[in-house]
Amino acid sequence: MRTRVLLTLLFVLGGxxxxxxxxASELIAAADRYWAAEQMDQAQQAFEAAVAxxxxxxxxxxxxxxxxxxxxxxxxCIAGYQRVIGLDPNNAKAWMGLGLAYLHTDRRExxxxxxxxxxxxxxxxxxxxxxxxxxxxxx
Numbered sequence: 453m454r455t456r457v458l459l460t461l462l463f464v465l466g467g468x469x470x471x472x473x474x475x476a477s478e479l480i481a482a483a484d485r486y487w488a489a490e491q492m493d494q495a496q497q498a499f500e501a502a503v504a505x506x507x508x509x510x511x512x513x514x515x516x517x518x519x520x521x522x523x524x525x526x527x528x529c530i531a532g533y534q535r536v537i538g539l540d541p542n543n544a545k546a547w548m549g550l551g552l553a554y555l556h557t558d559r560r561e562x563x564x565x566x567x568x569x570x571x572x573x574x575x576x577x578x579x580x581x582x583x584x585x586x587x588x589x590x591x
Contacts, residue, residue, distance in 0.1 A: 476506035480515050487519065495519060510539040514546055521553055529553050544574035564588040 483498030499516040506512050517532030530553045536546035551566030567585055571578040 476502045476509050476512050479505060480512060483515065483519070492523065496523070508539060510536050510543060510546075513539065514543065514549075517546070517549055521549055521556075524556070526553050526557050530557070542573045544570045544577060547573065548577070560588055 479498050479502035483495045483502065486492075486495035486498055496519060499512070499519050502509070502512040503516050513532055513536045517529045517536060520526075520529035520532060530550065533546045533550035533553060536543055537550070540546070547566050547570035551563045551570060554560075554563035554566055564585060567581050567588070571581050571585070
């Protein structure tokens with residue numbers, strides 16, 4: 453119930469309300485519940501409210517971008533992943549998501565570069581990304 457009140461306040465006030473990280477966390481948790489229940493419109497609104505509540509939260513931006521990727525909102529998720537990388541350039545998940553979004557939009561060179569960056573910032577990803585990078589190198 454508290455989350456609904458918070459969502460309503462954020463939307464009524466146009467996101468101008470300064471919210472705390474705790475509120476963004478609650479909104480992300482609510483968005484995850486909506487997503488799990490396949491209530492996609494509510495999930496998107498809650499993720500967007502979390503970003504509005506805490507615009508400098510790499511986590512809120514990352515979760516929204518991941519949701520947008522899952523919904524094939526490719527240009528929006530590309531912009532979201534770029535915002536995450538602007539906040540945290542060493543975020544391998546953001547680089548991976550960006551690579552996937554570029555791959556889905558047939559921007560193979562940008563996808564390859566993003567996957568290479570993901571492997572650079574998280575060397576544990578190198579082995580799993582090697583076959584994909586090899587395939588992108590050939591094409």
